[in-house]
Amino acid sequence: MAEPIVFDMPRTDRVVQGAGAVHAIGDELRRRGLSRAYLVTGRTVGSSAHFRDLVDELGDSAVGVYDRVLAHNPVDRVAELVVQARESGADVLIAVGGGSPVDAAKLAALGVAHGITTVEGLAEYALVFEYPDTVRIRPLEATPLPTFAVPTTLSAAEWDGFCGSVDHERDTKDLTSYLELTPQVVFLDPEFAAHTPRDLWAQTGVRALDHAVEISYANNAHPFTSALTTGALRLLAANLPRSVADPHDHEAALNCQIAAWMSIIGVHNVSLGLSHAIGHQLGALGIPHGVTSCIMLPHVMRFLEPVTQEAQARMATTLVEAGVAAPGEAAADALDRLLDDLGVPRRVSDYGIPREKIQVVAKTSMGDLVVRESPRPVDEATITRLLETVW
Structure with a gap:
């Protein structure tokens, strides 16, 4: 039993x-x-x-x-x-x-x-x-x-x-x-949140998207959290561009706040994963929380796609329903385009961090708790290759 x-x-x-x-x-x-x-x-x-x-x-x-x-x-x-x-x-x-x-x-x-x-x-x-x-x-x-x-x-x-x-x-x-x-x-x-600079609002909105994605395909995914993260993905995709464009659109902003809540409920039971593990350690070098997700999320999704096909197919359907993806478009590609439309940073080098730090980040990422829930096994060499693509 x-x-x-x-x-x-x-x-x-x-x-x-x-x-x-x-x-x-x-x-x-x-x-x-x-x-x-x-x-x-x-x-x-x-x-x-x-x-x-x-x-x-x-x-x-x-x-x-x-x-x-x-x-x-x-x-x-x-x-x-x-x-x-x-x-x-x-x-x-x-x-x-x-x-x-x-x-x-x-x-x-x-x-x-x-x-x-x-x-x-x-x-x-x-x-x-x-x-x-x-x-x-x-x-x-x-x-x-x-x-x-x-x-x-x-x-x-x-x-x-x-x-x-x-x-x-x-x-x-x-x-x-x-x-x-x-x-x-x-x-x-x-x-109150309308005073937040729009670039910061957009970047942390992508952070919430990252929560929703990683909890959706975690090794220990749970039906309760998966239902909430699907709703979070839909709300964020539909409302984040509106809210970034108009800080006084309180309806869109509150929808984003509720979606951020939905994206992470139950995280003490269902873990975040590889994007967050690497992102935590990029943060130690001075890159803001939200930006680490802007940099890593689509690349990690593509790396994990062979072992998370079913979950990513559901995400793609949700993004079509939210009006930000075309039928048949991969979820990672749709989110990649959404991030470009939001104008968020996409490269580590934008923050003046030298390439020799790649090995430091790869090593410390392997010591980050959430790396253990990556649906696909990783090691320092794997993380190094991922970092090379985004540096």
């Missing part, structure tokens, strides 16, 4: 969606008996008028702001955030921004609860993976602080307990993973 399958449900317990959703944050704090919110963001959002208005609206409930988050979360900045959040006496962290502020807030929630004060202390909670199937995760010793999230991109970091930080000394991106780090409340506000 086959072993029963265990499916851990996401820990998010409330979603507030629609234009003006951020104005419900104060009510949600009061409903949960929380009164000391510490906000986490980056410089761009943190210096904006709409963010300052949000802080003013929270009044005495906002006990501090950390606005020094950088892309991919350099681990020294995360340690700095943990110390400042603890000193503020915060009882909840509110992430406002894209994937990096959300991940930073998760790591801070972990760090404050565990009394972490150093980079080395944070590293003790990073997941350790050795290809093909050795995984070591230190158990939690305390309950992390609660977190809320106000996403302003489509990277979808707010829907899970994974969080990344980068160690530039090792050119490596580390992964921390605990379901308990998932934000409890997410505010999907297309009006």
Whole structure:
């Protein structure tokens, strides 16, 4: 008899969606008996008028702001955030921004609860993976602080307990993973997100497409998540171009936000794959989250097509229904053309990274947890060849 399958449900317990959703944050704090919110963001959002208005609206409930988050979360900045959040006496962290502020807030929630004060202390909670199937995760010793999230991109970091930080000394991106780090409340506000630069919105929209594709053909694919990722692919393909063209098309933007949510629900059960494994490590070299998917996704799809034909055929049908593919066109080709139409970056060399880094990325990608779920076995040589095509 086959072993029963265990499916851990996401820990998010409330979603507030629609234009003006951020104005419900104060009510949600009061409903949960929380009164000391510490906000986490980056410089761009943190210096904006709409963010300052949000802080003013929270009044005495906002006990501090950390606005020094950088892309991919350099681990020294995360340690700095943990110390400042603890000193503020915060009882909840509110992430406002894209994937990096959300991940930073998760790591801070972990760090404050565990009394972490150093980079080395944070590293003790990073997941350790050795290809093909050795995984070591230190158990939690305390309950992390609660977190809320106000996403302003489509990277979808707010829907899970994974969080990344980068160690530039090792050119490596580390992964921390605990379901308990998932934000409890997410505010999907297309009006607030309309301030996001359109290139960033497009790039992170492709990131959400990458989530949907990889979860659809993962080794451990599940009917529940596959149904959601099919819907996510359809919504994103139809609405992302509209939303990029017009930031005030709140209907299209909210559809994209919901699609990003659908694209990654259940990721603690059904893994991401090769595009993300390589993308995580390209991120350690300074390439933004969304751009790594713009670079890798169609190439990885073509590499995996011999062993994922059925799943990719379903994707092609979905893209035809969304109006972005011709009948009979391969899903990878249709997405390739969509990415060109969106005007997103497509080459690693656009970021001035020397070719000799290919071997570094190939090696560190093999140490990334999600590489184990590639439907087609890989090694450093395989990843090197893929990187040669996109450099």
